[in-house]
Amino acid sequence: MPLSISLVVNGVRKDVVLEDPRVTLLDLLRERVGLTGTKKGCDRGQCGACTVLVDGRRINACLALAVSLDGADVLTIEGLAKGGQLDPVQAAFIAHDGFQCGFCTPGQIMSAVGLIREGEAGDDPERIREGMSGNLCRCGAYVGIIEAVRDARKQLAISANEDRRVA
Amino acid sequence: MNLFDYVRPASVAEAVAAGSQPGAAYLAAGTNLLDLMKGGALRPGRLVDVTRLPGLDRIETLADGGMRIGAMVRNADLARDPAFAAAYPAVAEALLSGASPQLRNAATVGGNLMQHTRCAYFHDAASACNRRDPGAGCDARGGENRNHAVLGWSDACIATHPSDFCVPLVALDAVVEIEGPDGRRDVALEDFHRLPGTTPERETVLRAGELITALRLPPEAGGFRTHARYLKLRERTSFAFAIVSAAAMLRIEGGTIQSARLALGGVAAKPWRAKAAEELLIGAAPTVESFATAAEAALTEAMPSGDNAYKIELAKRVLKCALLLAADGTPRRMPALPASVFNFDTGCHSHA
Structure with a gap:
């Protein structure tokens, strides 16, 4: 029996008819919505390459059944830059060499966005490392990744303060 | 993954009716269930989605001083709940030592109790496993078993339960609230998971169609904070x-x-x-x-x-x-590495 679901992906409503309930959010994004920035690494919740934000929280898209997320708001790596302007987390990954081959990078960046929003790691490198423990990088770019997250968090805090002053 | 029917009931009563059908399994976040289905270790014919059932996502302080946590509360939300973390800091620490931030954002309280063993032979559909396939034998007995059980095991099964969350909970006399075809009942968490004996396939005391709706901590549990x-x-x-x-x-x-x-x-x-x-x-x-x-x-x-x-x-x-x-003493702030021996200020004593 076909299942109709509706998601908001990067601010755009997507109505999708699933012929089969087995589709994960990851496969839906890549195969049905055409957004291949979210990567399929292990497909078992162990590597974090598929990390996206669902209703503002980072999760593994490979272990979420799309049909169960009917109505959810999804943010992927493609929805992060605004008007051709990189998100501060993306810019920080470039500035700090937070990647080598780049395969894990969309998941790393979405996880970092989630971590900064969660707001508990602060500027403590040990807490940031623990907070990024769900994302593996087989090139071993961890040192640059941690520096990128620290820097991006500072940039975001500065711009949040500026926003408050403007308001 | 096998094909299954997907149903999304609107009430606990509807869920129990749908979950009582042969071959049905309850779906919460699915972080453990989908993983096992992808490997073919579990093949439910019907998934009953319980993530939207009303009233199962609350954290409540009870009149007697205890707390009730709805079965669909996410692990990360529970660990971050100020009242919960203050009353039961070891439970919050256990939650934050489990899995990854992404998984904790998704995984639920009820799902944590229902998670299956990490025994590699249970996960590998081609291996003999009495827990997955009663009577098939146990490849763990002569296999890679250095992480297996040292207490309460049997010749039929030597698997362990992987939960962190459940460990301090069982020590605090937590109670599992269950709704089923015959109504509501409470089971002490200590009695909820079964030792394998000759029937390792019966992992918990849940009967067909029964659904965890909440977890309750008695008033005394707050006395150890x-x-x-x-x-x-x-x-x-x-x-x-x-x-x-x-x-x-x-x-x-x-x-x-x-x-x-x-x-x-x-x-x-x-x-x-x-x-x-x-x-x-x-x-x-x-x-x-x-x-x-x-x-x-x-x-x-x-x-x-x-x-x-x-x-x-x-x-x-x-x-x-x-x-x-x-x-x-309980650390004033959650350690950077919860439950780890690698916290220099709040970690393991060298003389232990």
Whole structure:
């Protein structure tokens, strides 16, 4: 029996008819919505390459059944830059060499966005490392990744303060 | 993954009716269920989505001083709930030592209780496993079994229960609220998971169609907040299941232990309450000697089930260390590495 679901992906409503309930959010994004920035690494919740934000929280898209997320708001790596302007987390990954081959990078960046929003790691490198423990990088770019997250968090805090002053 | 019917009931009653059908399984976040279905270890014919059932996502303080946590509360939300984390800090520490941030954002309270063993032979559909396929045999007995059970195992199954969350919970006398075809019932968490015996396929006491709706902590569970720790030994710093873990909670007055709550994880098919060790500590001073005696008592019945005799000694040391940490007091702030021995300020004592 076909299942109709509706998601908001990067601010755009997507109505999708699933012929089969087995589709994960990851496969839906890549195969049905055409957004291949979210990567399929292990497909078992162990590597974090598929990390996206669902209703503002980072999760593994490979272990979420799309049909169960009917109505959810999804943010992927493609929805992060605004008007051709990189998100501060993306810019920080470039500035700090937070990647080598780049395969894990969309998941790393979405996880970092989630971590900064969660707001508990602060500027403590040990807490940031623990907070990024769900994302593996087989090139071993961890040192640059941690520096990128620290820097991006500072940039975001500065711009949040500026926003408050403007308001 | 096998094909299945997907149903999304609107009420607990509808869910129980749908979940009572043969081959049905309840779907919450699916972080464990979908993983096992992708590998072919589990093949439910119907998934009953319980993530939107009304009323199951609340964290409530009860009139008697206890707390009730809805079965669909996410692990991360519970660990971050200020009232919960203050009352049961060892439970919050255990939650934050489990899985990864992404998985904790998704995984639910009910799902944590229902998660299956990490035994590789249970996960591999081509291996013999009595737990997955009754009567098939147990490839773990002659296989890679250094992480398997040292308490409560049987010839049929030597798997362990992987939960961190359940370890301090069982020590705090948590109660599982269940809704089923015959109405509502409560089961003590200690009685919820079954030891394998000759029927390892029956992992819990849940009957067909029964659904976990909430978890309840009794008022006394809040009495250990000042001396409560969870300690977890892993093969890597983070994002790994416990080889052995321990929850230790103490009430200390005037230099004497008034009461103790102790449990071990990673050692049996259920979170392992250590009541005999708790009783030994009542009236004792919180010293390394009394903690060593208690740790010995907790493991007196332990037996290797394979290449895992080391886990018995390890469990004693982890429990002793958790007791020393609990005696030092609950840290004011959650350690950077929850439940880890690698916290220099709040981690394991070198003399343990």
